[in-house]
Amino acid sequence: MKKLICALAAALASGSAVAQQGTIKFLVGFPAGAGLDTMTRMIAEKMRDSLGQPVIVENRAGAGGQIAMNALKNSPPDGTTLVMTPLVTVVTAPHVFPNLQYDAFKDFTPVAHTANFLFAFVLGPATPAKDLKGYVDLVKRDAKYGNYASAATGSLPHFFSLLFAQKAGISMNHIGYKGTAAALTDLLGGQIASFMGTVSDVSAQHKAGKVIAVATSGATRSKHLPEVPTFRELGYDIEGAGWYAAYAPAGTPPAVVDRLSKAIIAAVNAPDVRAKLDNFGMEPTGLPPAELARIHRRDYEQWGPVIKASGFKPGS
Numbered sequence: 001m002k003k004l005i006c007a008l009a010a011a012l013a014s015g016s017a018v019a020q021q022g023t024i025k026f027l028v029g030f031p032a033g034a035g036l037d038t039m040t041r042m043i044a045e046k047m048r049d050s051l052g053q054p055v056i057v058e059n060r061a062g063a064g065g066q067i068a069m070n071a072l073k074n075s076p077p078d079g080t081t082l083v084m085t086p087l088v089t090v091v092t093a094p095h096v097f098p099n100l101q102y103d104a105f106k107d108f109t110p111v112a113h114t115a116n117f118l119f120a121f122v123l124g125p126a127t128p129a130k131d132l133k134g135y136v137d138l139v140k141r142d143a144k145y146g147n148y149a150s151a152a153t154g155s156l157p158h159f160f161s162l163l164f165a166q167k168a169g170i171s172m173n174h175i176g177y178k179g180t181a182a183a184l185t186d187l188l189g190g191q192i193a194s195f196m197g198t199v200s201d202v203s204a205q206h207k208a209g210k211v212i213a214v215a216t217s218g219a220t221r222s223k224h225l226p227e228v229p230t231f232r233e234l235g236y237d238i239e240g241a242g243w244y245a246a247y248a249p250a251g252t253p254p255a256v257v258d259r260l261s262k263a264i265i266a267a268v269n270a271p272d273v274r275a276k277l278d279n280f281g282m283e284p285t286g287l288p289p290a291e292l293a294r295i296h297r298r299d300y301e302q303w304g305p306v307i308k309a310s311g312f313k314p315g316s
Contacts, residue, residue, distance in 0.1 A: 023054040024260075026246075027083040029068030030151065031061045031179035035200035035280050036244055039115060040084040042276060046267035051259075061178055064152035065089040066100070073107045077249040079256035082111060084246050088155040091299045095307040096154040097314055104300070111246040111257055112264040113287035113295060115277055117198045118241050119157050119217040120225060121164070122206060126190030132214040132234050135194065139170045146172040148194040149183040153314070157196035159303070160217060160240050162310045167236045174312075187211060198242065199224050200281035217241065224281040243285070243299075245292050261289055 026044050028037050037059065044055040060068040069089045075081035090104040102108075121132070127145060129135040139146045146165075150157040153176030165172040175192060177183040180201045187195045188210060195202070195211075199222050206213040206225065213228045217240045221230055231238050246264055248257060267273055268286035277284045287295075 021053055022078075022080045023056060024051070024079070025081050026055060026057045027068040027071055027081065028057060028059050029061060029063075029065030029083065029085060029089065030059070031181055032059050034151070034180040035117070035198055035282065036084065036086060038280065039244060039277060039282065042273050043084070043114065043264055043267040046270055046273060047263045050263050050266055064093060064154050064176070066093065066097075066102075069108075070101050072247065072249055073102045075249050077109075077251035077253070079248065079252055079260055082246050082248050082260065083108075084114070084244060086155070087243050087245070087296075087299060088152055090245075090247070090296055091303055092156055092159065092307060093154050094300065095304050096312065104296075107250050108247040109250055109252045109257055110289040110292040110296065111248050112261045112268075112289065113243060113245045113285050113292040114264065114268050115244045115282040115284050116241055117200055117243065117282050118222050119160055119196055120199045120202050120206070120213045120222070120228065121161070121215045121217075121231075122187070122195050122197070122202050122211045122213045124187040124190060124193060124195070124211055127193045130212060130214075132229075132231075135214060136168045136170055139172070143171060145193040146170060147175055147192050148172050148196060149175045149177055149187065149192045150196050151177055151180045151183055151201075156240060156242050156303070157198075159307055159310055159312070160238070161196045162312065163238045163240075163306065164231060164236060166310075167238060184211075198281065203281050222281065243295065244282075245296075257289060 026040050028040050041057050044057050047055045060071055068083050072083045094104045129138045158174055180197055183195055186192050203224050205211045213225055215231045216222045216228050219239050265286040268284050274284045
């Protein structure tokens with residue numbers, strides 16, 4: 001019996017080792033090219049070196065990141081499949097979509113918090129306003145300019161914009177896109193009047209003079225857009241920030257989570273990665289699973305009442 005138990009233990013250990021030595025797949029629920037995708041690819045490259053195994057990034061875009069989260073939920077909990085996601089999928093989506101196919105707390109295991117980011121409200125070249133006051137006045141005169149976009153329906157930029165609209169006393173109509181690139185294309189083409197996105201995704205276009213960033217969402221100005229005032233500076237009592245984080249399927253062994261978490265945190269803290277993330281308008285964090293779990297729960301509870309008060313329903 002003792003030999004049988006030892007044999008079983010050895011087999012289990014061997015199986016765990018094999019699972020951890022396979023290719024690690026990082027799912028990203030949004031199209032390639034935006035800040036989230038770029039960050040994930042930088043981290044994956046560092047992990048290949050530190051773990052000594054292949055790490056690939058796979059874009060599973062659609063449904064505001066939900067396709068990737070559903071794929072993660074249905075993946076084996078062996079450490080070979082992760083997701084890198086903004087908080088939309090685990091903080092706002094559970095409040096918005098009554099038929100969500102996953103439980104943000106029960107179906108996933110926190111692995112690492114990677115970065116914080118602020119939002120910027122930008123106007124397109126076809127919008128005849130140059131600042132936030134001018135935009136508010138414009139929408140009051142002509143409701144068509146109240147059409148605004150975000151990278152995903154149910155995202156924090158979506159609801160932050162609705163908060164702004166309520167404070168400003170204007171009506172704004174949300175248009176959700178499947179990622180930032182498509183939204184910016186339509187903004188530059190004049191199909192939409194304004195866009196609420198991350199500072200990292202709009203700062204280059206703003207600095208190139210292709211769009212105008214008129215307000216940012218932080219308590220203080222973004223160091224990446226220091227010339228752009230905050231909503232608070234402009235008289236609107238609102239602020240907000242987002243974050244990116246890595247999750248594994250529920251049931252992933254703690255030792256495996258710990259190994260992956262340390263590799264991701266080391267990647268985020270690498271000087272060249274931190275410098276690049278900073279250039280992209282992100283604040284690198286590199287926080288362990290317990291801290292990610294705390295932040296996740298805090299923001300879920302904070303934004304729930306805001307989303308409910310907005311009256312938004314899927315399809316509206």
